[in-house]
Amino acid sequence: MKWLGIVFVLCICACSERGYYESIQTSHRNHCQQLAGSQRDECFRNLGPDYQTYERQRQELLMDEKRAETHDETSGDEKDSDEKGGESNK
Numbered sequence: 778m779k780w781l782g783i784v785f786v787l788c789i790c791a792c793s794e795r796g797y798y799e800s801i802q803t804s805h806r807n808h809c810q811q812l813a814g815s816q817r818d819e820c821f822r823n824l825g826p827d828y829q830t831y832e833r834q835r836q837e838l839l840m841d842e843k844r845a846e847t848h849d850e851t852s853g854d855e856k857d858s859d860e861k862g863g864e865s866n867k
Contacts, residue, residue, distance in 0.1 A: 798828050 802825065809820035825831060 795828050795832075798831060802828075 805824055806821075809817055809824065812820050826834070
């Protein structure tokens with residue numbers, strides 16, 4: 778019964794976004810540790826940020842995309858109204 782609880786907790790962690798991210802990071806770090814010299818150093822330099830930094834950067838990018846979409850939609854509406862106004866003046 779104890780093992781079932783442990784397996785359940787591991788499944789929940791593995792299924793969460795944070796758990797998944799951290800699992801990949803741990804795997805990458807373990808891979809880096811098996812390398813030697815400059816390869817090891819390069820591997821650690823290429824390791825991504827911690828989860829909090831990753832999530833903050835991700836949210837910023839999503840907000841930027843949303844702002845760009847909103848700007849494009851607004852610009853398109855203005856362009857449409859300009860075109861309609863131009864047609865009625867002909």
